[in-house]
Amino acid sequence: MMCEKMAEEEEEDGRPEVPDYLSAKYTGSFAYLTVTDRLPRILTKAIDTVHRHKDIFFEEHGQEGVEAEKRAIFLMSKLRNELQTDKPVIPLTDGLPDADQWNKYLERQQARLDTEENPSWFKSSWLYMECYMYRRIYESLQLNPPMCDFDVFxxxxxxxxxxxxxxxxxxxxxxxxxxxxxxxxxxxxxxxxxxxxxxxxxxxxxxxxxxxxxxxxxxxxxxxxxxxxxxxxxxxxxxxxxxxxxxxxxxxxxxxxxxxxxxxxxxxxxxxxxxxxxxxxxxxxxxxxxxxxxxxxxxxxxxxxxxxxxxxxxxxxxxxxxxxxxxxxxxxxxxxxxxxxxxxxxxxxxxxxxxxxxxxxxxxxxxxxxxxxxxxxxxxxxxxxxxxxxxxxxxxxxxxxxxxxxxxxxxxxxxxxxxxxxxxxxxxxxxxxxxxxxxxxxxxxxxxxxxxxxxxx
Missing domain, CATH: 3.40.50.10880 (Uncharacterised protein PF01937, DUF89, domain 3)
Structure with missing residues (x-):
């Protein structure tokens, strides 16, 4: 990635060394508090919003809408569990145009670590993980038509x-x-x-x-x-x-x-x-x-x-x-x-x-x-x-x-x-x-x- 290459060049030419990312790995930091508390609450509220619209999904799409609601809630609940238990980041599977970029970014993050350890919620960049959560919420809906256009927020x-x-x-x-x-x-x-x-x-x-x-x-x-x-x-x-x-x-x-x-x-x-x-x-x-x-x-x-x-x-x-x-x-x-x-x-x-x-x-x-x-x-x-x-x-x-x-x-x-x-x-x-x-x-x-x-x- 360009920024990572720039970081190496900056260290060599005497410019300020590029510091580490903000991350939940720094216990007590705002990133840590965000991942432990704020993000799970946002996910819980999103799940509740989908559930409260169950009757509307049924009115508009019949049983297909109800089944889509159940699957979307399952995927967001799974995402919340992954977050709270510091599971490794997994690739996107919805096939949308930006999914390939996301999955390539994950591959580069894995390569950066140079260890057996994969990127995860509490060890990786806070910016990456917070963005990833919102993209996974969107994926949960995209994988469950006819709910694709539903904005949980x-x-x-x-x-x-x-x-x-x-x-x-x-x-x-x-x-x-x-x-x-x-x-x-x-x-x-x-x-x-x-x-x-x-x-x-x-x-x-x-x-x-x-x-x-x-x-x-x-x-x-x-x-x-x-x-x-x-x-x-x-x-x-x-x-x-x-x-x-x-x-x-x-x-x-x-x-x-x-x-x-x-x-x-x-x-x-x-x-x-x-x-x-x-x-x-x-x-x-x-x-x-x-x-x-x-x-x-x-x-x-x-x-x-x-x-x-x-x-x-x-x-x-x-x-x-x-x-x-x-x-x-x-x-x-x-x-x-x-x-x-x-x-x-x-x-x-x-x-x-x-x-x-x-x-x-x-x-x-x-x-x-x-x-x-x-x-x-x-x-x-x-x-x-x-x-x-x-x-x-x-x-x-x-x-x-x-x-x-x-x-x-x-x-x-x-x-x-x-x-x-x-x-x-x-x-x-x-x-x-x-x-x-x-x-x-x-x-x-x-x-x-x-x-x-x-x-x-």
């Missing part, structure tokens, strides 16, 4: 959206009022609004159902009133670089045919997705961008991650909302999609276990697509883990170093911390935080707006 995502509705109304109202006067804004005002909406999108990332193991996790208060008090919790704030890049692109356009493209690699559906759409709307309205490309997941993933179905459902619910500000936003957003100003992508690479420094080798077409962007926002914790390889980096290692060659375009991570990895901090900053707040890396209380530009390396 859909109910939780829908509930999270409706429980956040008052907060959604608040930010939609703010956006609509902002757009009514934006034409008269000077750069200083545009900059202030961009930085504010970046923070709204940043803190929207706290609504994460995979971290809460599918339990209620919605935005129930006005997100705008808390922004000032949350600023001290942004450990790295590179939003000035984001502004400079976008405003310079806007000023330096040579012709009307030159288009500024911004990509947003999405994380959670529900409230967070709406904050991303709000940001995208502002970028288009302010002419800081001419087109927005959204990247979501091709299958249900990490409980609340955005799929095409979630994206389309959200636009529909926004359009048909009873509140005028919500519905007006939904109509504008649907028109952006129809006009090709907003484009949705769901490349299968986003639901493979690879860290992103493998992308140019494994998914060259996706890497080439991202190279067309002027700026890529990576939302959330999982994307940050894949950007940095989910490794035990020193706090002070630079973001560029941790990216290990992944530089398709200028990029910015918007992330609330929910995994024990963070790079780019000042000397002593991480240690001080560990003393004042032992859970600072995993609680979602802290956040980063972290920027990298390949042109400046």
């Amino acid at each position: 859909s109910e939780s995502k829908i509930q999270s959206f409706f429980e956040s509705q008052q907060a959604i109304i608040t930010i939609c109202t703010y956006l609509q009022e902002l757009k009514e006067k934006i034409e008269a804004f000077k750069d200083t005002q545009l900059k202030a609004e961009l930085l504010l909406l970046l923070q709204v999108a940043l803190w929207g990332n706290r609504c994460d159902l995979s971290i809460s193991a599918g339990q209620e996790n919605a935005q129930k208060f006005n997100p705008l009133t808390s922004l000032e008090s949350l600023k001290p919790f942004i450990l790295i704030d590179d939003s000035e670089f984001v502004w400079e890049l976008l405003v310079n692109n806007k000023k330096n356009k040579t012709t009307e045919t030159v288009r500024t493209r911004v990509d947003i690699v999405l994380d959670n559906s529900g409230f967070e997705l709406v904050t991303d759409l709000i940001l995208a709307d502002f970028l288009i309205t302010s002419r800081l961008a001419d087109e927005i490309h959204f990247h979501g997941k091709s299958i249900p993933w990490f409980v609340s991650d955005t799929t095409k179905r979630d994206f389309d459902w959200t636009l529909k619910k926004m359009q048909t909302a009873n509140h005028m500000r919500m519905s007006r936003s939904g109509v504008v957003w649907e028109n952006n999609v129809k006009k090709g100003v907003w484009i949705y992508h769901d490349h299968p690479y986003w639901t493979l276990p690879h860290e992103f420094c493998d992308m140019s080798l494994v998914a060259g077409d996706l890497y080439a697509e991202l190279q067309k962007s002027n700026l890529i926002f990576f939302k959330g914790d999982l994307n940050y883990r894949k950007l940095t390889g989910d490794r035990k980096w020193s706090y002070t290692v630079s973001f560029d170093t941790a990216l290990r060659g992944f530089q398709p375009a200028p990029l910015c991570s918007l992330r609330t911390l929910k995994a024990d990895i963070q790079v780019g901090l000042k000397p002593g900053q991480g240690e001080q935080l560990a003393v004042s707040d032992p859970e600072w890396m995993t609680s979602g209380r802290y956040a980063i707006i972290q920027f990298s530009n390949p042109c400046q390396i």
Whole structure:
């Protein structure tokens, strides 16, 4: 694999040695707590969801639906047992287009170990095993038609959206009022609004159902009133670089045919997705961008991650909302999609276990697509883990170093911390935080707006 080869070269040329993966083998780590507690709870909830829909499966598909439900529950229960007893990872058998990539990845992991021991839940990379669990949940349904299209996480995502509705109304109202006067804004005002909406999108990332193991996790208060008090919790704030890049692109356009493209690699559906759409709307309205490309997941993933179905459902619910500000936003957003100003992508690479420094080798077409962007926002914790390889980096290692060659375009991570990895901090900053707040890396209380530009390396 490219990243493993790079690790050897980095050790030889004197650059920082690439550390080990985060893993449940480190007892007491957040990875360990995830594998022992959170993942089994997510599986149990998925099994319960399938069982509760037994009557619906019967109504729609007769006895065939009931038998499919039983087999799917059996496979997910087996998966839970494998996880809890640290069984070896087994190949996928559903024959879907990505199964071969998954099985090749397993073979490479086996080769890396150089022992009789196979990759397993408590010994292998946490990133790999967590991704593998969601892919196996999906396999359990794919092997049991007519249940293939059933999303075991859909109910939780829908509930999270409706429980956040008052907060959604608040930010939609703010956006609509902002757009009514934006034409008269000077750069200083545009900059202030961009930085504010970046923070709204940043803190929207706290609504994460995979971290809460599918339990209620919605935005129930006005997100705008808390922004000032949350600023001290942004450990790295590179939003000035984001502004400079976008405003310079806007000023330096040579012709009307030159288009500024911004990509947003999405994380959670529900409230967070709406904050991303709000940001995208502002970028288009302010002419800081001419087109927005959204990247979501091709299958249900990490409980609340955005799929095409979630994206389309959200636009529909926004359009048909009873509140005028919500519905007006939904109509504008649907028109952006129809006009090709907003484009949705769901490349299968986003639901493979690879860290992103493998992308140019494994998914060259996706890497080439991202190279067309002027700026890529990576939302959330999982994307940050894949950007940095989910490794035990020193706090002070630079973001560029941790990216290990992944530089398709200028990029910015918007992330609330929910995994024990963070790079780019000042000397002593991480240690001080560990003393004042032992859970600072995993609680979602802290956040980063972290920027990298390949042109400046």
